[in-house]
Amino acid sequence: MTGSDARVGDLDERTVLAHILDRVGPTGALLGPGDDAAVLAAPGGRIVASVDTLVHGPDFRTAWTDGFSLGWKAAAVNLADIAAMGARPTSLLVALAMPPETTLGEVGAIADGLRAACAELAPGCAVDGGDLAVSDTLTVAVTALGVLEGSGPVTRSGARDGDVLAVSGRLGPAARGLSLLFERFRDGAGRPIPPRTADLTADERGDLDAQLRPRPPIADGRRAAEAGATAMMDVSDGLLLDAARMARASSVTLDIDSAALGGDASTALTGGEDHALLATFPAGVRLPGSFAAIGRVREGAAPGVLVDGEEPRGRGGWDPYQDWDRGRG
Ligand SMILES: Nc1ncnc2c1ncn2[C@@H]1O[C@H](COP(=O)(O)OP(=O)(O)OP(=O)(O)O)[C@@H](O)[C@H]1O
Ligand SMILES: Cc1ncc(C[n+]2csc(CCOP(=O)(O)O)c2C)c(N)n1
Ligand SMILES: [Mg+2]
Incomplete structure (x- = not known):
């Protein structure tokens, strides 16, 4: 077992990724996280896609927020761009660049926040993939996808x-x-x-x-x-x-x-x-x-x-x- 206090700098990518994938939960995708890309069903045949990045400094400060809120906000701001086109959000792809001191507990909390925001704000939308990187500046870049059914965009x-x-x-x-x-x-x-x-x-x-x-x-x-x-x-x-x-x-x-x-x-x-x-x-x-x-x-x-x-x-x-x-x- 790897404890929540373990620092990502002391772990390997596979362990950190497994910790996230355990948490983001079931997805409605034809193929969810794990391959080179997700495969998504698009009932209306039209997909809406958008990306928005939260960067430590201009967009949030770790002293003022927590992992769960950061994950929540990263999801919410992206879901809003999909909704603003008249579409229904279906998938998030989450790129996480984090300093080595980031704890596994914080990483898990970000994943929990992403999942909770999807569940409350856009039921049926899930984290279907992402990327992990190391950086001095904690950054959460989310790509959101949605489908147009009937009317719109x-x-x-x-x-x-x-x-x-x-x-x-x-x-x-x-x-x-x-x-x-x-x-x-x-x-x-x-x-x-x-x-x-x-x-x-x-x-x-x-x-x-x-x-x-x-x-x-x-x-x-x-x-x-x-x-x-x-x-x-x-x-x-x-x-x-x-x-x-x-x-x-x-x-x-x-x-x-x-x-x-x-x-x-x-x-x-x-x-x-x-x-x-x-x-x-x-x-x-x-x-x-x-x-x-x-x-x-x-x-x-x-x-x-x-x-x-x-x-x-x-x-x-x-x-x-x-x-x-x-x-x-
Ligand atoms: N680096 C980029 N390359 C291509 N297009 C971009 C780039 N940055 C922004 N855009 C496009 O410019 C438009 C405005 O971008 P912006 O990020 O301000 O989106 P927004 O919806 O206005 O803001 P928010 O994401 O805060 O809701 C969007 O259509 C976006 O896709
Ligand atoms: C620490 C800290 N400093 C400043 C702000 C203010 N701020 C950041 S992004 C944004 C608008 C949307 O951005 P975008 O158009 O990039 O999506 C605003 C008003 C903040 N939230 N936290
Ligand atoms: Mg917008």
Whole structure:
């Protein structure tokens, strides 16, 4: 038996891989992990594929999160990209690059988190393969695959004048959770320290949970496609920044009604990482699932986003190349 405290640097690849494969559980693939590639059944004949990487430093800090949450988040952010196309997620391929000090317990927890997020957010989706590497920088790169059944894909470019702009999922909690970490859980030198959740209010704990273990409304992606959504994307970087991408792709103006964004509209507008689904629907369509209207689509001389009819200032969200400050952690 290899104990959870064993360090991957003291083990061999086969042992580490076996530890993961024991945990990621049964898959619906024609051929799951173990060969050169997985073989997947694609009932609709159309597969959706996407990749998203979590890198220690700009995307997470080990002092602020744990293996389970990291695995969960790596799955959730990828499932959201598949859902945002109107597809049903079926498979994840997980590339794990880790420092030699990483313990087998941590590796197992990452695998547990991946599996739990799939089970809760996208039942039927499983880890069907991956890769292991050694690196000074802990990195989790996940490729997600999904299938289109019937309607879809729903792209970013289909929004039309007169459509309703709607959101399913939350906007703001994950960003508030990140602010808490930066503001309250660093030492005198600015280095991240583990969050003491006992010091937090229930709302703050909820925000922290949203940052570390986001719960995007994955099933609403298919529902939106079936209801006739004209455009869709997940909000990863910030509503203003991501909506501007949809506006440009569709050559329209998206006019957001700030009163529809709840009490903390300013965080809802610029905070990312909740991975809510932003979609447009023809006027008169009954909004599916948890979608709620937050504005409307107008023809615009120059494509872009308005808030209550006015042009917002600032970039409106996270840009890794502009916003990551190595010194801040
Ligand atoms: N290195 C790359 N090579 C080819 N295409 C890329 C590369 N990086 C990004 N893209 C493509 O550019 C588009 C935008 O990429 P991005 O990672 O910002 O995706 P997103 O969905 O906007 O963000 P998120 O993954 O946070 O939801 C995607 O279609 C993506 O596939
Ligand atoms: C330690 C730490 N520093 C900063 C952030 C903020 N952050 C990282 S990725 C991202 C948006 C989605 O990224 P992508 O578009 O690459 O998927 C945001 C807002 C964080 N989560 N943790
Ligand atoms: Mg996306």
